[in-house]
Amino acid sequence: MGETIVKARNPRTGQEDYEFAASSRDEIAAQAARLRDAQPAWEALGPDGRATILMRFADAMEAATQQIATTLTIDTGRGAVSWIEVQGAIGNIRRWASRGPDLFASLDRGPKASATPGVEIVTDYSAFPLFGAIAPWNFPVILSHIDAVPALMAGCAALVKPSEITPRFVEPMRDVLAQVPELPLAYVMGGADVGQALIEEVDYVCFTGSTATGRKVAEAAARKLIPANLELGGKDPMIITASADPEWAAGVALRSSIVATGQACQSIERIYVDSDIAEPFIDALVAGAEKVDITHPDPNAGHIGPFIFPPQAAKVQEQIDDAVAKGAEVRSGGTVEDLDGGQYLRPTILTGVTPDMLVMREETFGPVLPVTIYDEIENAIAQANDTEYGLSAAILAGSLEEAASLASRLDAGAISLQDGALTSMVGDAANQSRGTSGLGPSRMGDTGMTRFLREQAHIRQTGQPLPIDAYREGQAG
Structure with missing residues (x-):
């Protein structure tokens, strides 16, 4: 042969x-x-x-x-x-x-x-x-x-x-x-x-x-x-407490979700924000997303490139479409674009998401940020833990001490405090993934x-x- x-x-x-x-x-x-x-x-x-x-x-x-x-x-x-x-x-x-x-x-x-x-x-x-x-x-x-x-x-x-x-x-x-x-x-x-x-x-x-x-x-x-x-795989959550600065938190959440077009296992894929700061946070998140450029037509300019693997682009679009069909609102992005043979997605902010949506259950591996508003921290922790995955998670609060007080309650192998997706940068912190x-x-x-x-x-x-x-x-x- x-x-x-x-x-x-x-x-x-x-x-x-x-x-x-x-x-x-x-x-x-x-x-x-x-x-x-x-x-x-x-x-x-x-x-x-x-x-x-x-x-x-x-x-x-x-x-x-x-x-x-x-x-x-x-x-x-x-x-x-x-x-x-x-x-x-x-x-x-x-x-x-x-x-x-x-x-x-x-x-x-x-x-x-x-x-x-x-x-x-x-x-x-x-x-x-x-x-x-x-x-x-x-x-x-x-x-x-x-x-x-x-x-x-x-x-x-x-x-x-x-x-x-x-x-x-x-x-x-x-x-x-x-x-x-x-x-x-x-x-x-x-x-x-x-x-x-x-x-x-x-x-x-x-x-x-x-x-x-x-x-x-x-x-x-x-x-x-x-x-x-x-x-x-992962479905990493980020919890943002009422004491966090909403504009700062939006910047951290955006970077943690969309770097490398979100094609990283430690990307933040679910965001839970306290209702007291939800409106300014979402406004800042959308404003930040709209300033992010794709690297087309100039590959040397912009922030996020094309999807590497075409079936992944199709899967991400399926999750967005499923969320919209079930009542979610697209606040930015939302459509995979075919540009000169490459497939790109601008940062996509979704609000009004519910736990039954694919984008909240399955790994996304794309620059999509579904935002859930919570009233009680207990509810946020329960929703963050409601997943088959347990790779990593993140908490943003008004102080490191507050964030640290919540960390052990999240069911994941590594918890980034006052930042997101730190496992991509820190190689000397032992952790064991949980769940699937x-x-x-x-x-x-x-x-x-x-x-x-x-x-x-x-x-x-x-x-x-x-x-x-x-x-x-x-x-x-």
């Missing part, structure tokens, strides 16, 4: 102007075997040795920023955000290279006394040999490496499948890897069948993407009996690396082993 050619679409033009050969099953197996062969020597370098090489990886990536960001801009239709994403990925490498050796030094290896008399325990740590990642299309560079880098720091080899929707950055990244041949990191390319083949080859898999696909990954990992970390937003240890904080270490117990007898006569019948009592 011949190779499978996959075509990628340019989100600004709508044209399929790039193609690549999907990795075959044999190629994936060969890459996995090569990485497995390289992994023992990589782990044997020790934390400091691996950190040094990861720093070289970051330096080589930084030198190639222009090439990586250029391909990323074509893939995503985003200019400034693409540069920020590449810099974020480089920063993530350097952070783990700096933090990793200290983490290894802090591991409790023992010996420590057991509860069993005469026995002490020493703990040895070793990495899962081969780590695998299946990455999404919304932030292709950073999310292809966000788990792979701490896995490498832990001592794993890493096999990564970027999204077939946004594949262009892999070419310059392979050039970067050629400058760091000691690094056991490789990419395999293709669709769902390549992801399935990757799972069959690795010892630990991380997946970032939709909840529906995450369930399939979890099932495949369970059949192979390997750990699976899932970072899935994820499964497994946190990718943030120190657990982002330690989850890739296996514990082996060395159980040491310091006294005399029991003789067989200890088990002779009639000896008990």
Whole structure:
């Protein structure tokens, strides 16, 4: 059989102007075997040795920023955000290279006394040999490496499948890897069948993407009996209390919802505002939305670009239309525009929304802000928690102290206080997604690396082993 050619679409033009050969099953197996062969020597370098090489990886990536960001801009239709994403990925490498050796030094290896008399325990740590990642299309560079880098720091080899929707950055990244041949990191390319083949080859898999696909990954990992970390969808709420400044809150809410065209799992997708400040807040929110420009016709001007994936644009429009049909009012935006082949949506503010609307139940992944007015904070908390998701949330109040007093009552893995979507900027705050937003240890904080270490117990007898006569019948009592 011949190779499978996959075509990628340019989100600004709508044209399929790039193609690549999907990795075959044999190629994936060969890459996995090569990485497995390289992994023992990589782990044997020790934390400091691996950190040094990861720093070289970051330096080589930084030198190639222009090439990586250029391909990323074509893939995503985003200019400034693409540069920020590449810099974020480089920063993530350097952070783990700096933090990793200290983490290894802090591991409790023992010996420590057991509860069993005469026995002490020493703990040895070793990495899962081969780590695998299946990455999404919304932030292709950073999310292809966000788990792979701490896995490498832990001592794993890493096999990564970027999204077939946004594949262009892999070419310059392979050039970067050629400058760091000691690094056991490789990419395999293709669709769902390549992801399935990757799972069959690795010892630990991380997946970032939709909840529906995450369930399939979890099932495949369970059949192979390997750990699976899932970072899935969200429907993040923001509560704004009566003491918050309405204009300030509107600015925070707008940015937290529409950056990257809202195509981020941590985007704010539901807003609950106290009735005492609802009118000035909504007025400020609409005014702010109307000042936001799309990046068309000039890709170097404006704030938000096109949808990356056409089915996503259709889904967002379906949610808006459903809300309007059920009585919601569109205060700004509201219609996906097809401009020179790209699909754009200006920030869309909806009021008069109700919990039964799709826009309040399903992940949107677009620049849509449905606003609900509440009278009692108890009601706001109940509505914010009325979701199958539990990724993150936000609270804006008149003071940090007031916001903090409410945080633990929200059923989500991370709560941004006096800001929104902070998990996109803060990588050292451990949190665990709840509900259908994820499964497994946190990718943030120190657990982002330690989850890739296996514990082996060395159980040491310091006294005399029991003789067989200890088990002779009639000896008990």
